[in-house]
Amino acid sequence: xxxxxxxxxxxxxxxxxxxxxxxxxxxxxxxxxxxxxxxxxxxxxxxxxxxxxxxxxxxxxxxxxxxxxxxxxxxxxxxxxxxxxxxxxxxxxxxxxxxxxxxxxxxxxxxxxxxxxxxxxxxxxxxxxxxxxxxxxxxxxxxxxxxxxxxxxxxxxxxxxxxxxxxxxxxxxxxxxxxxxxxxxxxxxxxxxxxxxxxxxxxxxxxxxxxxxxxxxxxxxxxxxxxxxxxxxxxxxxxxxxxxxxxxxxxxxxxxxxxxxxxxxxxxxxxxxxxxxxxxxxxxxx
Amino acid sequence: xxxxxxxxxxxxxxxxxxxxxxxxxxxxxxxxxxxxxxxxxxxxxxxxxxxxxxxxxxxxxxxxxxxxxxxxxxxxxxxxxxxxxxxxxxxxxxxxxxxxxxxxxxxxxxxxxxxxxxxxxxxxxxxxxxxxxxxxxxxxxxxxxxxxxxxxxxxxxxxxxxxxxxxxxxxxxxxxxxxxxxxxxxxxxxxxxxxxxxxxxxxxxxxxxxxxxxxxxxxxxxxxxxxxxxxxxxxxxxxxxxxxxxxxxxxxxxxxxxxxxxxxxxxxxxxxxxxxxxxxxxxxxxxxxxxxxxxxxxxxxxxxxxx
Numbered sequence: 001x002x003x004x005x006x007x008x009x010x011x012x013x014x015x016x017x018x019x020x021x022x023x024x025x026x027x028x029x030x031x032x033x034x035x036x037x038x039x040x041x042x043x044x045x046x047x048x049x050x051x052x053x054x055x056x057x058x059x060x061x062x063x064x065x066x067x068x069x070x071x072x073x074x075x076x077x078x079x080x081x082x083x084x085x086x087x088x089x090x091x092x093x094x095x096x097x098x099x100x101x102x103x104x105x106x107x108x109x110x111x112x113x114x115x116x117x118x119x120x121x122x123x124x125x126x127x128x129x130x131x132x133x134x135x136x137x138x139x140x141x142x143x144x145x146x147x148x149x150x151x152x153x154x155x156x157x158x159x160x161x162x163x164x165x166x167x168x169x170x171x172x173x174x175x176x177x178x179x180x181x182x183x184x185x186x187x188x189x190x191x192x193x194x195x196x197x198x199x200x201x202x203x204x205x206x207x208x209x210x211x212x213x214x215x216x217x218x219x220x221x222x223x224x225x226x227x228x229x230x231x232x233x234x235x236x237x238x239x240x241x242x243x244x245x246x247x248x249x250x251x252x253x254x255x256x257x258x259x260x261x262x263x264x265x266x267x268x269x270x271x272x273x274x275x276x277x278x279x280x281x282x283x284x285x286x
Numbered sequence: 287x288x289x290x291x292x293x294x295x296x297x298x299x300x301x302x303x304x305x306x307x308x309x310x311x312x313x314x315x316x317x318x319x320x321x322x323x324x325x326x327x328x329x330x331x332x333x334x335x336x337x338x339x340x341x342x343x344x345x346x347x348x349x350x351x352x353x354x355x356x357x358x359x360x361x362x363x364x365x366x367x368x369x370x371x372x373x374x375x376x377x378x379x380x381x382x383x384x385x386x387x388x389x390x391x392x393x394x395x396x397x398x399x400x401x402x403x404x405x406x407x408x409x410x411x412x413x414x415x416x417x418x419x420x421x422x423x424x425x426x427x428x429x430x431x432x433x434x435x436x437x438x439x440x441x442x443x444x445x446x447x448x449x450x451x452x453x454x455x456x457x458x459x460x461x462x463x464x465x466x467x468x469x470x471x472x473x474x475x476x477x478x479x480x481x482x483x484x485x486x487x488x489x490x491x492x493x494x495x496x497x498x499x500x501x502x503x504x505x506x507x508x509x510x511x512x513x514x515x516x517x518x519x520x521x522x523x524x525x526x527x528x529x530x531x532x533x534x535x536x537x538x539x540x541x542x543x544x545x546x547x548x549x550x551x552x553x554x555x556x557x558x559x560x561x562x563x564x565x566x567x568x569x570x571x572x573x574x575x576x577x578x579x580x581x582x583x584x585x586x587x588x589x590x591x592x593x
Contacts, residue, residue, distance in 0.1 A: 005483050006395040007499050009490055021496070025392040032389065033406045036464065040409075042432055043421045055430035059439040105318035112311035120315065127326045129577030133525050133546055134570050137553050137562050138332030139325060141345060147324070163325045171318065196310045225414030227528055232554070243416040247532065255424060262420045269412040277405045 040266065047071060047260030054256050067256075074260035078249060080242075084268070087241040090157060090230065091223040094164030095216050101165045103212070106174035107200050111186060128168040133228070139163065140232055159233040164223055170215060177211045178204055217276065221269045337567045341559035354564035364568075367545045370455070374523045374544075377459040383519055386467045387512065390474035391500065404475065408468035415465065419532045422461050423448070426533075448534055451541040458529045458542060466522070470515055477508045510587040517580045524572055545569050 012018040042061070046054055047070055049063040074080070108114055109121060132139065143153045143163070153159030181204065189199050205212065227243045234240045240248070242265045246258075253261075337354050339346045358364055389407060393400045410418065425432050426447035434444035447457040481504065489499050505512075527546040530536055536543035545565055553562035 005486065006478075007391075007486055007504060008395060008496055009487070012490075012496065022395060025395055029389070029392055029396070029403045033403055036406050036410065039418065039421045039425065039464070042425060046424065057430075057435070057438070059432075059435045061432065101317045101321060104314045108311045108314035112307065112314060114311035114315055115308055120319070123327065124318075124322065127322065127330070129574065129581070130326075130330055130570065131521075131525055131573065133527065134566050134573060135326075135329040135333045137341075137549075137559050137566060138329035138336060140553075141341075141559070142324065142329060142332075145345070147328075162321060165317075166321045166325045168322075168326075196314070200314070221412045225412070225416070227414070227416045243414040246420060247416045255430075258420060259424065262417050265417045266413050269414065270409060272412055273405055273409055276408070277401065 040263070040270075043259045043263040043266070047074070047256055047263050049256050051254035051256050054259075070256050070260045071264065074257045075264065077253070077257065078245070078261050080261065080264060082238065083240070083242050083245045083265075086234075086239055086245075087224055087243075090160050090241050091220045093157060093161040094223040095220045097161050097165035098167050098170055098219055099212060099216055102167055102170035103174050103205065103208075104200070105171050106178055107204050109171070110175050110178035111199075111204075112196060124168045124171055127166075128172070132163075136228070136232075143233065154233060155236045155239060156233075157239070160223075160230060163229065167219075170219070173215065174208070174211070177208050181207050214276070217272055221272045224269050333563050333566045333570070336560055336563035339560055339563075341563065343557050343559075350560065354560045357561055358564040358568065363540070363543060363548050366540050367543045367548050368568075370541065370543055371524050371526070371545065373455055374459065374526060375520055377455055378462065378519055378523050379516070381459050381463045382466055382470075382523075383516055385463055386470035386474055386515075389467065390471050390478060391504070393471065394475060394478045404468075404471060407471050410465045411468045413465075415528050416532060418465065419461070419529065423533055426457055449538055451538050454534060454538065454542055458526075458533070461529060462523075462526075473511065473515065474508065477511045478504070481507050510583060514580065514583045514587065517576050517583060521573055521576050521580070524569065524576075 008018055008021070013022055045062050048066045048068065049070075050067060053063060105124075109117060114120065143159050145152060153162070185203055185207075186199060189203055194203075224241075225243055226241075227247070230241045230244045231247075234244060237245065237248070246261055246265055251258075336346065338349055338351060340348050340350045340353075389403070393403050396403070424430075428434060428444065428446055428449065431447075433447060437444050445453060448454055485503055485507075486499055489503055494502065525546055526544045527550065530542040530544055530547050531550070534542045536547050545568065549562045549565035549569070552558045552565060
């Protein structure tokens with residue numbers, strides 16, 4: 001029987017030295033934890049101050065009087081409804097595209113034994129070692145003038161959805177996950193006359209729903225916060241996402257409104273933690 | 287009895303089935319192959335080709351041999367940018383690399399509520415970088431920034447966090463550690479959970495103190511994971527862009543100029559895509575070396591998984 005223990009045993013933890021060590025750890029973690037959430041608190045309270053109070057000399061984290069109307073004003077003047085809708089649109093399309101394209105490829109590589117599988121897998125794996133930033137320029141020029149079709153995807157959401165759909169990481173993670181599904185299920189389905197598409201839709205995907213959900217959420221949050229590609233593709237301000245819009249727009253506004261806008265922009269991805277923490281407790285890693 | 291007819295028919299059916307299987311397999315692969323070709327393989331190849339060409343807004347306009355590379359190496363920015371990356375790497379080994387290990391070791395000793403700290407350190411990784419940097423810019427602000435207000439309140443001189451060439455790299459590394467440590471903490475915690483507690487029990491019986499257990503058992507057992515994280519860290523830091531782009535624009539005095547930032551400027555401010563591609567290739571070469579090390583390390587860790 002293995003007990004639940006760390007490096008220290010339960011007996012050691014109850015000794016005086018052990019208590020001092022664990023208290024020291026706890027104290028350090030609390031201090032570090034507070035430092036970690038400090039920027040959030042700071043943005044929130046700075047957003048409640050008046051534009052002159054924010055530059056008052058002296059240490060004052062909390063406002064003399066909470067100006068909640070700053071948040072309403074930031075929301076209205078930055079047109080945050082439009083900003084959020086754009087971002088949701090971009091992130092949702094990108095996430096669906098990436099999951100669908102990656103899951104289909106992973107299913108094929110995992111079960112359908114395409115000819116030249118090793119070559120395809122190697123080519124996909126190679127891209128894992130080359131970050132997008134290294135081939136940004138030809139990617140950008142490709143998006144401004146697609147081969148054969150000769151159309152530009154600048155100021156079009158497809159200009160983000162299509163490149164976002166490419167992810168070697170997702171293909172490999174999903175392939176590993178699909179590999180774990182027992183072959184018996186597929187054999188049974190084949191005897192019942194199920195087509196590959198049928199098996200993909202009613203066997204592979206439902207059995208992988210939890211990994212698809214976690215991957216999907218992380219992808220959504222990742223695309224939500226992406227900066228460089230949306231900055232280059234979405235030139236029209238009415239199309240821009242939260243990251244790009246707040247970056248280009250806030251400079252010309254008072255600091256208290258900037259902080260209020262920044263705080264509002266941080267809320268949706270932070271909410272993802274509430275869902276992810278259940279998985280973290282189980283020890284899921286990415 | 288004639289058996290040959292049904293067997294031949296079977297063979298033909300099998301053959302047809304094989305072709306149909308391959309068609310199905312490739313139909314599922316088709317979207318991925320098309321998109322990888324268009325937005326990954328083709329641009330990677332193009333980067334290398336462009337680096338030998340004169341490329342403007344309208345696309346390639348003739349081969350120029352090694353001209354782009356001559357201009358790249360002749361530009362003082364090349365040495366400065368890579369020197370800065372080296373500084374960032376050294377600083378990030380002290381902070382970005384060590385901090386998650388220490389945090390994970392501490393969180394691992396928490397019986398209850400350990401996951402709360404895990405969640406808290408993970409939170410910044412989810413936040414849009416550009417938005418978090420807006421907040422950090424104000425935290426570091428010379429006047430009214432909370433950091434200088436705090437220093438003044440305790441009687442210390444205020445600092446120009448982003449304007450002093452001696453401090454600015456340190457200031458950026460603090461932000462990067464804040465944003466990146468959470469993911470590493472998760473990975474280290476998983477590695478710590480994999481260690482069989484019986485090893486600790488045995489060591490305790492043999493009279494190993496807690497520190498000796500960390501030094502002689504824990505750290506050696508997560509050594510490969512640490513090496514992998516270190517290489518990933520270097521790969522990540524070599525691509526620093528958003529922090530200097532939003533906070534310092536490479537300044538003060540080029541002290542936060544990075545290869546990707548200079549590549550961005552060459553391409554999108556001066557429309558010199560050929561030179562920018564030469565920058566990319568220099569980045570590709572550095573990343574290629576470390577990616578190869580990374581692949582080698584992950585192979586080895588899979589081969590010798592401790593259980």
